Amino acid sequence: xxxxxxxxxxxxxxxxxxxxxxxxxxxxxxxxxxxxxxxxxxxxxxxxxxxxxxxxxxxxxxxxxxxxxxxxxxxxxxxxxxxxxxxxxxxxxxxxxxxxxxxxxxxxxxxxxxxxxxxxxxxxxxxxxxxxxxxxxxxxxxxxxxxxxxxxxxxxxxxxxxxxxx
Amino acid sequence: xxxxxxxxxxxxxxxxxxxxxxxxxxxxxxxxxxxxxxxxxxxxxxxxxxxxxxxxxxxxxxxxxxxxxxxxxxxxxxxxxxxxxxxxxxxxxxxxxxxxxxxxxxxxxxxxxxxxxxxxxxxxxxxxxxxxxxxxxxxxxxxxxxxxxxxxxxxxxxxxxxxxxxxxxxxxxxxxxxxxxxxxxxxxxxxxxxxxxxxxxxxxxxxxxxxxxxxxxxxxxxxxxxxxxxxxxxxxxxxxxxxxxxxxxxxxxxxxxxxxxxxxxxxxxxxxx
Numbered sequence: 001x002x003x004x005x006x007x008x009x010x011x012x013x014x015x016x017x018x019x020x021x022x023x024x025x026x027x028x029x030x031x032x033x034x035x036x037x038x039x040x041x042x043x044x045x046x047x048x049x050x051x052x053x054x055x056x057x058x059x060x061x062x063x064x065x066x067x068x069x070x071x072x073x074x075x076x077x078x079x080x081x082x083x084x085x086x087x088x089x090x091x092x093x094x095x096x097x098x099x100x101x102x103x104x105x106x107x108x109x110x111x112x113x114x115x116x117x118x119x120x121x122x123x124x125x126x127x128x129x130x131x132x133x134x135x136x137x138x139x140x141x142x143x144x145x146x147x148x149x150x151x152x153x154x155x156x157x158x159x160x161x162x163x164x165x166x
Numbered sequence: 167x168x169x170x171x172x173x174x175x176x177x178x179x180x181x182x183x184x185x186x187x188x189x190x191x192x193x194x195x196x197x198x199x200x201x202x203x204x205x206x207x208x209x210x211x212x213x214x215x216x217x218x219x220x221x222x223x224x225x226x227x228x229x230x231x232x233x234x235x236x237x238x239x240x241x242x243x244x245x246x247x248x249x250x251x252x253x254x255x256x257x258x259x260x261x262x263x264x265x266x267x268x269x270x271x272x273x274x275x276x277x278x279x280x281x282x283x284x285x286x287x288x289x290x291x292x293x294x295x296x297x298x299x300x301x302x303x304x305x306x307x308x309x310x311x312x313x314x315x316x317x318x319x320x321x322x323x324x325x326x327x328x329x330x331x332x333x334x335x336x337x338x339x340x341x342x343x344x345x346x347x348x349x350x351x352x353x354x355x356x357x358x359x360x361x362x363x364x365x366x367x368x369x370x371x372x373x374x375x376x377x378x379x380x381x382x383x384x385x386x387x388x389x390x391x392x393x394x395x396x397x398x399x400x401x402x403x404x405x406x407x408x409x410x411x412x413x414x415x416x417x418x419x420x421x422x423x424x425x426x427x428x429x430x431x432x433x434x435x436x437x438x439x
Contacts, residue, residue: 066205072438075204076349080326131438 024163025103033096041093042126045074049119054078058101060090070125115141124155141165192217196320201435203324209261216254221379224254238265240330265328274315281306294422313423320433323348336364339430352405352436359396366396377407402436
């Protein structure tokens with residue numbers, strides 16, 4: 001289950017999916033307001049890797065697949081291998097604001113990911129703008145964790161909250 | 167500079183050879199505008215081809231009649247059309263199928279005969295040893311006939327990379343890839359194998375040159391060496407475009423040449439991590 005809601009509309013954080021065995025993961029982030037010129041909306045991808053391989057996609061905000069290649073890491077790791085998992089998370093681009101992605105720690109097919117080390121990756125690229133790649137290692141199946149990543153030019157700051165294993 | 171390097175890529179256009187008979191080393195390169203493309207709407211890639219010493223600044227245009235296009239299913243066809251300018255040759259190519267494509271120019275044996283004339287000047291004839299015998303002036307010394315082979319190539323991937331176009335052909339200098347040439351990333355190790363006539367080429371040297379040699383004082387050519395299995399590895403420090411080249415020469419017992427030479431030149435991009 002992938003829930004995407006503006007932060008202002010969702011205060012689900014503390015009570016997210018208590019019935020699930022897998023830990024709840026929440027990713028909050030900003031898309032910054034671009035001050036100068038005619039700012040295009042950024043292309044954004046948020047996904048989870050394990051040992052360099054993508055294991056789950058949380059979001060892909062994209063207008064035209066011709067530009068998918070500009071999300072360099074996402075395209076190389078995940079996008080060009082396609083699959084229904086990606087279709088499920090693809091949606092239109094969004095403007096500046098606060099966003100929250102919730103994830104139940106399961107794959108697109110509903111399987112809980114094994115306990116272990118994972119990497120959260122956020123990549124944003126804007127036409128006529130910059131590219132920002134942010135990465136945060138975390139553990140599934142252990143203690144609750146909270147990480148704060150400073151903002152890059154096109155995305156962030158990011159707060160990653162991983163619930164304790166139930 | 168070895169003779170082989172000097173001769174690496176004597177451009178194949180006759181016009182160039184006449185215009186610059188004493189041109190020194192010019193690496194012939196094929197440089198696509200995109201090495202990786204996505205999507206369904208635009209399947210066209212623009213490609214420059216030129217021979218130059220400054221990487222990648224176009225210098226000498228090339229006749230592209232010999233450029234071959236290999237589709238992801240392995241079918242190979244000649245390039246349909248191109249424009250040859252003064253300093254570079256250009257074409258746009260449509261990649262209708264998903265997967266990895268190969269653009270390749272192979273030539274050889276191309277014969278040349280070098281000599282020193284009676285006045286001590288270095289000269290050359292564009293003919294083999296047999297034909298040159300009748301054309302060499304009296305007093306010619308240091309006569310050496312050469313048979314050169316060239317393999318210049320690059321890969322472009324639309325969508326996910328595929329392996330069919332990476333198959334070696336078993337002739338001259340070639341590469342096989344542990345790391346797909348469209349999956350090379352700055353800061354990550356790359357492994358390839360150099361082949362000669364289809365077999366691993368141990369203890370050979372290759373050169374890796376990053377784009378932009380005119381914007382740095384040090385040309386910064388990285389020397390790479392194959393191991394006993396012909397394998398070599400490197401880690402590109404920066405994202406960007408690179409030229410990987412290798413040369414081999416050996417004495418020949420062929421009646422048409424005293425020496426034979428082979429050159430290989432691959433262009434590729436190292437992507438952002």
